[in-house]
Each structure stands twice: as structure tokens, then as C-alpha cells.
Amino acid sequence: xxxxxxTELICFLILGAVVVLGSLGVVLLANIVYxxxxxxxxxxxxxxxxxxxxxxxxxAAQVLVYVGAVNVLILFAIMLVNKREDLKPxxxxxxxxxxxxxxxxxxxxxxxxxxxxxxxxxxxxxxxxVGATERIGEHLFTxxxxxxxxxxxxxxxxxIGAIVLARRDVLEADVGTGDAVxxxxxxxxxxxxxxxxxxx
Amino acid sequence: xxTTFANAATxxxxxxxxxxxxxxxxxQGLGISPQVAHLLWLPLPMLLVLVAAVVGVLVTVWLExxxxxxxxxxxxxxxxxALGVLQPMADGLKLLVKEDxxxxxxxxxxxxxxxxxxxxxxxxxxxxxxxxxNLLISNVGVGIFLWISLSSxxxxxxxxxxxxxxxxYSLLGGLRAAAQSISYEIPLALAVLAVVMMSNSLxxxxxxxxxxxxxxxxxxxxxxPVGFLIFWICALAECERLPFDLPEAExxxxxxxxxxxxxxxxxxxxxxSYINLVLSSLLVSVLYLGGWGFPIPVEWLVGWLGQSVDAPxxxxxxxxxxxxxxxxxxxxxxxxxxxxxWTTPRVRIDQLLDLxxxxxxxxxxxxxxxxxALKLVFPFAFGG
Numbered sequence: 358x359x360x361x362x363x364t365e366l367i368c369f370l371i372l373g374a375v376v377v378l379g380s381l382g383v384v385l386l387a388n389i390v391y392x393x394x395x396x397x398x399x400x401x402x403x404x405x406x407x408x409x410x411x412x413x414x415x416x417a418a419q420v421l422v423y424v425g426a427v428n429v430l431i432l433f434a435i436m437l438v439n440k441r442e443d444l445k446p447x448x449x450x451x452x453x454x455x456x457x458x459x460x461x462x463x464x465x466x467x468x469x470x471x472x473x474x475x476x477x478x479x480x481x482x483x484x485x486x487v488g489a490t491e492r493i494g495e496h497l498f499t500x501x502x503x504x505x506x507x508x509x510x511x512x513x514x515x516x517i518g519a520i521v522l523a524r525r526d527v528l529e530a531d532v533g534t535g536d537a538v539x540x541x542x543x544x545x546x547x548x549x550x551x552x553x554x555x556x557x
Numbered sequence: 558x559x560t561t562f563a564n565a566a567t568x569x570x571x572x573x574x575x576x577x578x579x580x581x582x583x584x585q586g587l588g589i590s591p592q593v594a595h596l597l598w599l600p601l602p603m604l605l606v607l608v609a610a611v612v613g614v615l616v617t618v619w620l621e622x623x624x625x626x627x628x629x630x631x632x633x634x635x636x637x638x639a640l641g642v643l644q645p646m647a648d649g650l651k652l653l654v655k656e657d658x659x660x661x662x663x664x665x666x667x668x669x670x671x672x673x674x675x676x677x678x679x680x681x682x683x684x685x686x687x688x689x690x691n692l693l694i695s696n697v698g699v700g701i702f703l704w705i706s707l708s709s710x711x712x713x714x715x716x717x718x719x720x721x722x723x724x725x726y727s728l729l730g731g732l733r734a735a736a737q738s739i740s741y742e743i744p745l746a747l748a749v750l751a752v753v754m755m756s757n758s759l760x761x762x763x764x765x766x767x768x769x770x771x772x773x774x775x776x777x778x779x780x781x782p783v784g785f786l787i788f789w790i791c792a793l794a795e796c797e798r799l800p801f802d803l804p805e806a807e808x809x810x811x812x813x814x815x816x817x818x819x820x821x822x823x824x825x826x827x828x829x830s831y832i833n834l835v836l837s838s839l840l841v842s843v844l845y846l847g848g849w850g851f852p853i854p855v856e857w858l859v860g861w862l863g864q865s866v867d868a869p870x871x872x873x874x875x876x877x878x879x880x881x882x883x884x885x886x887x888x889x890x891x892x893x894x895x896x897x898x899w900t901t902p903r904v905r906i907d908q909l910l911d912l913x914x915x916x917x918x919x920x921x922x923x924x925x926x927x928x929x930a931l932k933l934v935f936p937f938a939f940g941g
Binding site for chain 1: 592593596667697698699702703705706707709710712713716717720728731732735736739742759
């Protein structure tokens, strides 16, 4: 076994362990902030696996989209809604956990079966390496054009939905008294308050 | 270690500028297998870049102190070394020996991990900065895209340190920093995309090569003036420099996410922000100012002098000129950034977000579309 091969194997084992243990931590940890940070770690490890497969563009895109956007947004949501309140205990929590654990184990068994029974081509097709960027671009604009455009429409819909949800309608008049409410910023740099008083 | 560097130096003179080849040939001459030679070579460029980054920071800190002093009609550091050049070293030593305080109610693990997550992506990004045709650590195919994706990790470190400090100013500072860096990443990426579209490659070496056909006239700054400005503004915002240093706004947030940090952990933030400034300036010079290119193409000069471009001595001179040009352009931009810091007021958070989303983003999109159109109409000038 050459040095390059053994380095690759060691990297794969470490990254695999990080992915498995990290995902278990994301699910099992009680502190939701830890879960979110661990999720970032798992995404990074998956990007590392892509790098091992000689797919550097996919790895960089994984970091940019999942770590840089998705995970940061999750963290934002957690930190802006950081309410320390005791949730009331849910009835039959043990049974619920048991059931969801059972479903997850079933899914795992199914995936392992698929992985074991599929006749994988070994060794797989040669990695394209640097040319991958252009190849992905070609595919996105020829045979995968429709899914690509549909995804962008979906994102647009999500964006409009978020704006509608987040928008607050400003009341023009006070609800109690009916007087007009001044909604402009209190600070008005053009008309300093102090100078007016001193001159008059 | 000393002998290996000496070997690298002799290799430089004898066989052009492929240092790795001559290094591994020398080791194989000593009876070491090629793989082990490669393994021994790997840490050398990394070490060199780490040293270069830290020295770059020391120079920048000294410049910052001296220029700020000049802007405020002071003298600035004067006693530590000639003209105070040793002052940044003294600062660094002070931070090294300071007590490392972790607040009692803080989250110790995340508190320690935060600064590391801020610093490591910035240093990793030096991987793609070219100082010459072969003078970079790795000419990865995804090049500049790697930098964009690595710099998107930073907000996580900022959020982490802001949250772990268990301090309201820190949390607000961390959230602000992350919001700012997300908002400015998009116009930045779009500006880079326009350059990439012109050079048909993400690799930084190809981007520089494409600019050096006719010296100063073919630099990207003439073809992408709007992109250049967008990139520079966004780079300042990503580095949290004034006028965009809201996350550390002293009057509002004490020191933002750095409030609870002391000693070496604070030094990591400090180092990170200055390395990021130098790196951004390097990338501006690579993307828009012709990278290592001399204002008049070196090949023309060599031709007028009647020499061959491949001659060993000429290669060494071209390489050194390349490094000097890159560093010169970079420090001109650093000077500009420092001058901006000491002469402009800070923007408000709503102005900052307005500028990013309502002004820079549409302009960057229009710039991208205009570049695409110009590329179709004038393929000879815009890299068809």
C-alpha cells in the first residue's frame, strides 16, 4: 500500500467517523445550539468526503450552500428566538421516542440492504477532476435545464412567502385614540434639536 | 530545515522556478523514494505562506499605526525599533503573555472554538493566492470559488463566539457580523463571477494570465470598473473595516463579539481580521490589477534586451519582479483601506443593509449581464 493510498484511507475513516458521530450528536444532544454547530461540522465532513472523491467543485459548493447559508440561517433562527422557557412535558414521550427510533432503524436497515445488494461497478468511473465544473454547467443548461429552472421558481416562491410572513403592516392611526401616528425615525439629522432652542 | 531551504534556493537558480521538481530530484539523489520526497515537500510551502501571512500582518499593523498617526497629526510609535517598526512585535508579545480569561458563565468549548473557526478559513484561503506562474501552493481548478466558499465559514465562528460569551453585546455583535457578511457575500460573488466569465476559468493563475497580454492596458480594472468598486466595497465590509465596522462599533456594542476575549484568543481575532485585509487586497490585485504582471509585459522587455525568456537568470528576475509587483499592488490597496478607515464615519446598520441589498446587489447583477452582453459583442476584448 502506497503512502497516498493509506493517507486516503485514514482521511476517509476520520471523515466517516465525524459524519456518523456528528449526526448522532445533532439528533441526540439536548442543547439545540450545540446541535446546530455540530450540523455545520457534519456538512464540512461531507464536503471533505467529496474532496476525497476528487470532486472539488461539489465540495466547495457544499461548503458555500450548506455551511455558509443553510447552517448560518439555522443559527440565526435559533439565536433570535432564544427563549428560555420550560416546555410542558409531552404525554407518552417514551413511546413516541421508541416509535420514531423504530422508523429510523427501519430506514437504516433498508439503506444498508440497498447498499449491499446493489451491484456496484468497482472501480467506478474515473473522476473528471478539474473539468467537472464545466461538465456540471453543461448538464445544468442542457438535459437538466427543467429541474434547474423549477428549483429557481421554488426558491422565488419561498422568498416571496418569507417576505409576506415577515412583513408587518404599519398602523397609520393609534388604535385607542385615533390620532395619526408618526412612523418616521426619531433621529432627524437635518434638524438638530439643540441649535433651534439656542437661537430662539 | 535550514539545509532543505538551501537546497530549494539552489534549485531555484539551476532549473527555472519549478521548486518542487528540483527539491524532489535532490532528495531522490540522496536515495529517498519520490513519495517520501513529496511528503517532505508538502509542509514547506505551507510554512512559508504562514510566515508570509504573519509578516504581512505585522507590516500592516505598523502601517495602520503610522498612517493613523499621520492622519491625526501625531507621531505614532517611535521608540520600538527605527520608526517604531518593532511595535507590532511588542503588541503581539504582550498578547501572548496576557492572562487568558474565560468568563465563568461562558461556554468554554465554543468560546475557544470560535476564534479558531474565524482564523483557519482565512489562512486556508492563502492556498490559492498566486505570486507568480508557479509560485502558489496549489493551482486548484476551483480557485477563486474556493475562497468564496471558505470565507462563508467565518460567520459561524463569529456567531459561535458571540453566543458562547454569554454577553448581550457579544451576541448582538456576532449576529450583526454574520448578517453583514452574508449580505455582502452575494454582490462579492457576482462581481467575481463577471471576472470569471471574462477569463473562462476559476483558477487564479488563468485569471492573471488573461490580464497580462498588453501590460497595464489589459488589466481587468479597465474592463470591469464597476465590478472593481463593488468588489472593493464588499471586501471592506467582509473585513469589518470602517466604514463598515458595525460588529465592533465601540459606542454601541463595547467591542461586539470580541468583548469578552483577552490574551491569545483576542489575538486570533486580531490576526484574522488583518490577514483577511491583506488577503482581500491580494485578491483585488489578482482579480483586477493584473496580479504579478509588470505594467509593461516582462516578455517584451526581455525581447528588447535580446534575452531568452527561458534563461535561468531571466526566470529568477521575472519571478522576483512578479512577487514585488504583487506585494506592491497589495500594499497600495492596504494603504487605501487604512486611509479610508481613518477618514470616513461609520454607517448605520440599516444603511449598511440597504447599501448591500438595494444598491450593490442590483448593480452587481446588471454588471454581470452587461459583461455577458459585451463578451458576446466584442469577444476579442472580453475573452470570448
